[in-house]
Amino acid sequence: xxxxxxxxxxxxxxxxxxxxxxxxxxxxxxxxxxxxxxxxxxxxxxxxxxxxxxxxxxxxxxxxxxxxxxxxxxxxxxxxxxxxxxxxxxxxxxxxxxxxxxxxxxxxxxxxxxxxxxxxxxxxxxxxxxxxxxxxxxxxxxxxxxxxxxxxxxxxxxxxxxxxxxxxxxx
Numbered sequence: 001x002x003x004x005x006x007x008x009x010x011x012x013x014x015x016x017x018x019x020x021x022x023x024x025x026x027x028x029x030x031x032x033x034x035x036x037x038x039x040x041x042x043x044x045x046x047x048x049x050x051x052x053x054x055x056x057x058x059x060x061x062x063x064x065x066x067x068x069x070x071x072x073x074x075x076x077x078x079x080x081x082x083x084x085x086x087x088x089x090x091x092x093x094x095x096x097x098x099x100x101x102x103x104x105x106x107x108x109x110x111x112x113x114x115x116x117x118x119x120x121x122x123x124x125x126x127x128x129x130x131x132x133x134x135x136x137x138x139x140x141x142x143x144x145x146x147x148x149x150x151x152x153x154x155x156x157x158x159x160x161x162x163x164x165x166x167x168x169x170x171x
């Protein structure tokens with residue numbers, strides 16, 4: 001599935017962006033960037049696509065040998081971990097100590113991520129609509145037309161609910 005999504009969501013927009021950069025007299029760089037991203041994902045494929053299991057018998061045995069006081073001091077029960085808080089602290093720590101970034105820029109970064117997410121959702125919808133439109137043109141059946149109208153109506157409602165103006169409302 002990844003190769004198809006990579007092509008549709010990265011390479012096609014990348015080629016379009018590079019063509020736009022060429023028209024603006026700038027050096028095209030997006031496709032090369034996405035090719036590097038694809039290579040990095042391919043390198044990590046073995047580790048991300050396999051299931052891993054480790055035994056924890058030695059840890060359990062060591063924990064059972066601790067006194068009650070030591071069990072409180074060296075609590076190692078992973079079930080008590082608050083994952084949402086842990087991941088938040090992990091990301092903040094990575095940003096601050098590993099990347100040496102200033103945390104004062106965090107609100108701006110969150111706004112940028114929100115904007116990028118909205119752009120990604122919009123592109124996903126446009127790619128889906130384009131695919132549906134091509135299917136409609138290919139099939140030219142009543143069912144395809146009804147499906148097209150339904151999906152298009154849902155997209156228009158979603159965009160309206162997201163606060164994206166679809167027409168000039170001042171008229």
